[in-house]
Amino acid sequence: MRAVGRDIVIDPDQPGSPAFTxxxxxxxVxxxxxxxxxxxxxxxxxxxxTLARRATRRMWSAAGAHVAGYVVVGGAAAWGVHALWPSSGVLAVLVLAGVGWPAGYLLADRLVRRSDQPAEPRTVxxxxxxxxxxPQTASPEDLWRWSVAFGDEDGAxxxxxxxxxxxxxxxVARAAAARARYTRQYEAYRTAARELGLPVREPAIPLGEPGTH
Structure with missing residues (x-):
């Protein structure tokens, strides 16, 4: 563990400061x-x-994917049915709806899930x-790590x-996953607090497996 020097605290308005307003x-940072x-x-x-514009673009992209899945996949299935049974117009329509709608939904859902993957922010x-x-001499990486550690634990x-x-x-599974996540967050916070020379507060819940405390 590396101790931080107590020289000059960070002033985001100073040239060369790792932080900014x-x-x-x-x-x-x-x-x-x-x-x-x-x-x-x-x-x-x-x-x-910017975030609102991105959300709007994502919404329209998902809508487009839904329509594309409906038309392309459902249309292909309906065309195949119609080619085999030319007189089965009603069946072709049912296939278009029955295949195209879920195909479009799956494409849109996949697109939204991929775009919603939480990326680690560069600025926090x-x-x-x-x-x-x-200290003013802190590196951007250290300041970022301390900020994430304190912010995540405080938010949890x-x-x-x-x-x-x-x-x-x-x-049970949900609670175990949440406990494991908070344990990681608390350990990161405790490390950051010690490096900054700050007192470490107790965790919000007992850490470790339930029943061991």
Missing amino acids: APDGLVY DRAGRSEATARTWREEHDER RVPDTVLAHA RPVIGYETSVERPAD
Whole structure:
């Protein structure tokens, strides 16, 4: 574990600072270091208008995929039925609907799921605690890691008790996954707090397997 020097705390307005003040007035850090691309990266990851436009494009892309699946797959199936039984117009229509609709749905669902895969952001908000205790000489990578660790653990605390509650057998797997995720988040937070010389608060739930504490 590497201790952080207590020299000068970070001032995002200072040249060479690893942090920067974004247009929303909050302080962020670019994991790759501040550069000409930082502002564009921040907009792509956090700007509300940019995110709204992206969501709209994704919606229309999903709609297009649904239509394409309906027309191409369903149409091909319906054409095959009509070619085999030319007089079966009603059957062809039923095949078009029965095959095309689920095919379009599956294509749209696949597209949405792929676009919704959570990418690790390059720019993240620096929590106030980290900003107040991280030194000006901190590297962008360290500041990013501390910010993610504090932010993730702090965000998980209000809901982890609910996520790990088990009321019926079907909840066991979900609760175990949530407990494992929070354990990783807490360990990252504890490491970051120690590196920053801060007291480590107790976890929101007992860590480890249920029944071992």
